[in-house]
Amino acid sequence: KQWYQRRVRGIQAEKEHLRASLQSLPRVAIDCAYEHFMSEKELNKTRSQVQRCYSLLKRTELKNFHLHLSNLPETSALYKSFLDKTAGFEGMYLTRFAGSIFEQFPAEDLVYLTPDSPHPLTEISLTSVYVIGGFVDDNIKRNTSLDRCLVEGVRTARLPIQEHYEIGNHKQCVLTINQVFEVLLMVHNGMEWAEALDGILPKRKAYLP
Secondary structure, three states: OHHHHHHHHHHHHHHHHHHHHHHOOOEEEEEOOOOHHHOHHHHHHHHHHHHHHHHHOOOOOOOOOOOEEEEEEEEEHHHHHHHOOOOHHOOOOOOEEEEEEEHHHOOOEEEEEEEOOOOOHHHHHOOOOOEEOOOOHHOOOOOHHHHHHHOOOOEEOOOOOOOEEEEOOOOHHOOOOHHHHHHHHHHHOOOOOOHHHHHHOOOOOOOOO
């Protein structure tokens, strides 16, 4: 009985923490504009990675982000995948909108995270909206999101992987959606970049002392 009561209190605390995230700063948006590049299998991987991001927001000991999902109209295949395979999706404590991320926020507030950017991210600002490309990159060309940002006049940045690791090729700088999200969340909570990256990156990447 005591175990059950603790579990109920824990679930309630997670729910309150998630609800409070809607008022949190900074905002992190997952840009779901790439589904036309992906197969059904890749869409499912993308959905799963977004779910993992949401699960990270349940950690009551951490300061949260306000999670947004952009470019996700009800007619999209990814939205339908969420409805079919993610229990309680419509009740999740996040902000979803159908339109473009570039229309939802002022360009000066956006920082689009892409491994193709020449600019390393050095700090996390409460006033910025950090955008993660919502795709599995198996078949997507390099610079796809970077080129969109150049057209829209939006700042880009990459996680400072090269500054902390010896990287053999570009692909080693490419992380999953939830890995990028977790690194941002850990740094937002006071962790150094090197420590946050060390918890995520495969051990085959050599650390720069």
